[in-house]
Structure formats: C-alpha cells, structure tokens
Amino acid sequence: MDEHILIKKWIELIPVIIENINNESGDSRQLILDGLDFIRFYADKFHHAKEEDILFEYTDKNSDIIKTILQDHESARSHVRATSEALKRGNRNLIAEHLNAYKELLKEHIKKEDEILYPWIDRDLSTTQVGELFAKFNEAEVKIDKETIEKCKSFIKELKQRIENLKIKKEEVK
Ligand SMILES: [Fe+2]
Ligand SMILES: [Fe+2]
Numbered sequence: 001m002d003e004h005i006l007i008k009k010w011i012e013l014i015p016v017i018i019e020n021i022n023n024e025s026g027d028s029r030q031l032i033l034d035g036l037d038f039i040r041f042y043a044d045k046f047h048h049a050k051e052e053d054i055l056f057e058y059t060d061k062n063s064d065i066i067k068t069i070l071q072d073h074e075s076a077r078s079h080v081r082a083t084s085e086a087l088k089r090g091n092r093n094l095i096a097e098h099l100n101a102y103k104e105l106l107k108e109h110i111k112k113e114d115e116i117l118y119p120w121i122d123r124d125l126s127t128t129q130v131g132e133l134f135a136k137f138n139e140a141e142v143k144i145d146k147e148t149i150e151k152c153k154s155f156i157k158e159l160k161q162r163i164e165n166l167k168i169k170k171e172e173v174k
Contacts, residue, residue, distance in 0.1 A: 001118065003047045004110045009156050010038060013163060014103040018096045020166040022173075028166050032087055032095065034155055039080050039102075042152040046144055048073050051113075054136045058129060059121055069117060072109040076102060 017035070022028045052073065059066050079102040086094035125133070 001114055003042075003050075004114060006153065006156055007043050007047065007106065008110060010035065010043075010159070011103045011106050013159055014099050016163055018099055020163060020170060021092055021095060022166070022170055024173075025166070025169060027162075027169065029087065031162055031166065032083070032099070035099075036080055036084055036087075038152050038155050039076075041148055043106075044073075044077065044080075046140075046149065048076075050137060050140050054133065054140065055121065058125060058133070065112075065117055065120070069109070069113065072105060072112075075105055076109070079105065 014035075017028075017031065020028060021032070052070070056066055056070075061067075079098045083095055083098040083102070086098060
C-alpha cells in the first residue's frame with residue numbers, strides 16, 4: 001500500500017501532463033519518457049513483480065480476483081508499450097489516449113487491491129505466513145537497484161515543478 005502512494009502521485013498528474021504535451025518541446029517528450037521509466041521500473045519491475053512473484057503465491061491463482069488483477073497488470077504493460085510507440089512517432093493523440101487509459105486502469109486497480117484484494121489475502125494468512133512474506137519482501141528490496149529506486153522517488157518529488165516549467169514554456173511560445 002505504501003508503494004501505491006507513490007504510484008498514485010504519478011497517475012494523479014497524468015491529466016495535466018497530457019494537457020501540456022507539446023510536440024515541439026523536447027522537455028515534454030523527456031518528461032513522458034521519464035514517466036514511462038518510472039512505470040517500468042517502480043510500478044512494474046519492483047511493485048507488480050513483488051505482487052506476482054511473492055504475494056500472489058499465497059492466494060488461489062484461479063480465483064476471479066487474481067485473474068482480474070493479473071489481467072490489469074498485462075493491460076498496463078500494453079498501454080506503456082503503446083505510449084512508447086506513439087512517442088516515437090510523435091503522435092500526440094495516441095500518447096494522450098494510452099496515458100489516459102493507463103491512468104484510469106491503474107486508479108481502479110489500486111482501489112481494488114487496497115480495498116478488496118489485500119484485506120482478503122490478509123484475512124487468510126497465518127502469523128507464520130505473514131513473517132515469511134516480510135522476509136521475502138525484504139529480500140526483494142535488498143536485491144533491487146537502490147539507485148534507480150531513489151531516482152524514481154526524486155522523479156515524483158520533482159514532477160510538479162517540471163510540469164510548471166512546461167506550462168511556463170508553453171505560455172512563452174504563445
Ligand atoms: Fe497490482
Ligand atoms: Fe499494487
């Protein structure tokens with residue numbers, strides 16, 4: 001849930017990022033590229049992998065909720081690929097469409113996990129299993145590249161300011 005907080009800060013700012021996409025500006029392109037790196041590394045390689053490789057091992061993988069959650073992860077990955085493609089082609093509408101779809105998907109996804117999935121898993125875990133989970137999460141956290149995690153955190157910290165700078169530049173062009 002703590003990791004969701006950082007991911008939510010990013011998705012909350014997607015609408016204003018979309019508003020300020022400017023094909024002529026290298027800065028807006030770089031901001032989206034960095035956002036995609038944040039998703040690939042923090043939301044996917046780190047967070048979703050912890051869920052898929054560790055947490056869901058404690059659940060019934062054939063249950064509808066787990067199937068839905070895994071499907072969401074796949075859809076999120078395909079929106080990231082599509083955004084990246086659209087960015088290469090400089091297609092503003094497609095960038096906006098896929099970033100927006102990603103935002104909507106993840107917003108609902110995090111809500112499902114926080115309100116339904118995690119409490120449901122938590123109820124069925126024994127104290128020993130909770131201990132095991134903590135140990136496995138710690139292990140995953142030790143293995144992951146700390147420098148990139150810090151980069152992801154700074155990306156979120158600086159995001160509002162970077163968007164403000166984009167807005168100022170857009171005004172100057174007008
Ligand atoms: Fe998830
Ligand atoms: Fe999650």
